[in-house]
Amino acid sequence: MGVPDGPYDPIGMCGFIGVYGPDGTDVFPDVYDALLAVQHRGQDAAGIVTFNEGLHAQRAPGLVRDIFDERSATHLKGELGIGHVRYPTVGAGLSDDVQPFHVALPTGIAMAHNGNVTNFLDLKGRYFPQRGIRLSSTCDLEAILYVFALELGKTAAGEPLPDRVFKAVRGVFDVVRGAYSVVGALADRGLFAFRDPFGIKPLVLGERDTPRGKAFAVASETAALDAIGFKRVRDLEAGEALFVDENRKLHFRKLATKPHRPCIFELVYFARPDSFLDDVSVSRARVRFGEALGEKWKREAPPVDHVIPIPETSCTAAQAMARVMGVPYREGLVKNRYVGRTFIMPSQKKRQDAIRRKLNPIRLEFEGKRVLLVDDSIVRGNTARALVRLARDAGATWVGFASTSPPLVSPCPYGIDMATKTEFIARGRTVDEVRRELGADALVYLDLEEMEKAAQPPDHRPPIEFCTACFTGNYPTGDVTPEMLAAIEHERIASRETVAAR
Numbered sequence: 001m002g003v004p005d006g007p008y009d010p011i012g013m014c015g016f017i018g019v020y021g022p023d024g025t026d027v028f029p030d031v032y033d034a035l036l037a038v039q040h041r042g043q044d045a046a047g048i049v050t051f052n053e054g055l056h057a058q059r060a061p062g063l064v065r066d067i068f069d070e071r072s073a074t075h076l077k078g079e080l081g082i083g084h085v086r087y088p089t090v091g092a093g094l095s096d097d098v099q100p101f102h103v104a105l106p107t108g109i110a111m112a113h114n115g116n117v118t119n120f121l122d123l124k125g126r127y128f129p130q131r132g133i134r135l136s137s138t139c140d141l142e143a144i145l146y147v148f149a150l151e152l153g154k155t156a157a158g159e160p161l162p163d164r165v166f167k168a169v170r171g172v173f174d175v176v177r178g179a180y181s182v183v184g185a186l187a188d189r190g191l192f193a194f195r196d197p198f199g200i201k202p203l204v205l206g207e208r209d210t211p212r213g214k215a216f217a218v219a220s221e222t223a224a225l226d227a228i229g230f231k232r233v234r235d236l237e238a239g240e241a242l243f244v245d246e247n248r249k250l251h252f253r254k255l256a257t258k259p260h261r262p263c264i265f266e267l268v269y270f271a272r273p274d275s276f277l278d279d280v281s282v283s284r285a286r287v288r289f290g291e292a293l294g295e296k297w298k299r300e301a302p303p304v305d306h307v308i309p310i311p312e313t314s315c316t317a318a319q320a321m322a323r324v325m326g327v328p329y330r331e332g333l334v335k336n337r338y339v340g341r342t343f344i345m346p347s348q349k350k351r352q353d354a355i356r357r358k359l360n361p362i363r364l365e366f367e368g369k370r371v372l373l374v375d376d377s378i379v380r381g382n383t384a385r386a387l388v389r390l391a392r393d394a395g396a397t398w399v400g401f402a403s404t405s406p407p408l409v410s411p412c413p414y415g416i417d418m419a420t421k422t423e424f425i426a427r428g429r430t431v432d433e434v435r436r437e438l439g440a441d442a443l444v445y446l447d448l449e450e451m452e453k454a455a456q457p458p459d460h461r462p463p464i465e466f467c468t469a470c471f472t473g474n475y476p477t478g479d480v481t482p483e484m485l486a487a488i489e490h491e492r493i494a495s496r497e498t499v500a501a502r
């Protein structure tokens, strides 16, 4: 889709960071810089909570750079802090729902997450009311936070704190379904993090030596650790929890034994190319996607003069594709980074105008040429269709299209807001029918098997088995029902309408 902040193929997720520095330090600058590094994971809202003598919080809709300033640095004091950037999935994008959330009982707890609770509506409608609790937000994090707090409250105060935290996480796993990576802080007592039983969402631990002692951080991507000078220690395993106690001692516990199924779409689109996820270099994976797709293009489609990426996610793969095909790679579309959110525009003419505001063709690269446009994926097809037209208007004599991932056909219930079921252009259509819908002269998708093979890091044993449900409809958690998908889609449509109306 290549143009992630556009109005036509919106796609969403979240990012977070948690930092526990040595006593007497302030982690706000690190949390802020790390949030900037994961801003690509959500531009809707951001928040930071820190602890020293008390809890300090600042949360608002908008971009990280616009929300926090010098006054934030004087207010958000403390050596323990967590931060979050949001793209609304379940949760209507309201100001009240900006993370991190916090509760005072049984001890001060702040929490943020990336993912989606698939049984949120059931928890909100039945589980919590049966316990006399009424959730006040429309965000699924509240369900995780309250289950965690309830379970922590059941543990004996005399038990070692790591054991209490791990019991509370186990309680979350027993009750909360879906995919979620969570970071949290216990007031003055420690930093915790956990990854859902299938490890669908990423979560990585880092450390930094400082003159005052070690600092630890957990983040959605290693790029956030790099930005603040932390060295990657390792990714948390599926169903594993971590607690960093007040002496900065690390405690790990594996609390679930489900198979690990990390999201393959992180490699295709979400993650920064400079990140590593579960030992996979995102950049190298995209190179391998491009190489495999280049070989397939050579087998199945006619020769072209230029390979042109849809900036920016597909650039790495398109370069590899061009190399394999032995044709020039040309950055023939220039992206205007300063076009922000635009309004939903129904007519084809307006869509075309919006694409032009975002991507301007370098005519020299198109005039009289047979061009191949490369994107990371095709969701609804609106962007791809507009770009094929743009290429023809810029003088291309023949326009092919290639996707570095297979046809998207099933909604993601795990926190990725890409489309509802009926919106996927490839659902119920053959590749040739999609090609005709896009107006392209040829269309080639990377095969699922090729993508799974190309995603493997060299020499990784056993091979990683990824979640590929948006390409197959096979949901690894095994508990996704049509009713659940319908309810999540209903929430998402309402959420989008709320955001569009703002």
Ligand code: SF4
Pocket (backbone or CB within 6 Å): 200, 263, 264, 265, 266, 411, 412, 413, 414, 415, 416, 467, 468, 469, 470, 471
């Ligand atoms: S369904 Fe697709 S986007 Fe969602 S977690 Fe699985 S691979 Fe990722």
